[in-house]
Amino acid sequence: MVLDTDSRVLTLAFARMADALGNFFLIIVLPLSIASGRVTLSGIAVALVFAPSLALAGDLAGERGSGTTLSVDADGPATPQD
Secondary structure (H helix, E strand, O other), X not given: OOOOOOHHHHHHHHHHHXXXXXXXXXXXXXHHHHXXXXXXXXXXXXXXXXXXXXXXXXXXXXXXXXXXHOOOOOOOOOOOOO
16 A cells, blocks of 8 residues: 555556546647658558457467467468477
8 A cells, every 4th residue: 555545546546647648649649640741541540450450360369379370470470389
């Protein structure tokens, strides 16, 4: 415990701080980055498709195969090691 404070209070404070930082990124930083030309709308569209597809691949791979299924190797596909 920090300063005899309930851990739920600290958790809520940390969660609200993280939420505020996330909102700051979405409301301030992202539009400014797009306006500067460093980030394109097509890049954002790719990210919106890639992240959920990567999460789905991880879910479908199962517990033991996720690391080998999602690995990227220039020499060819990865082989599971038992």
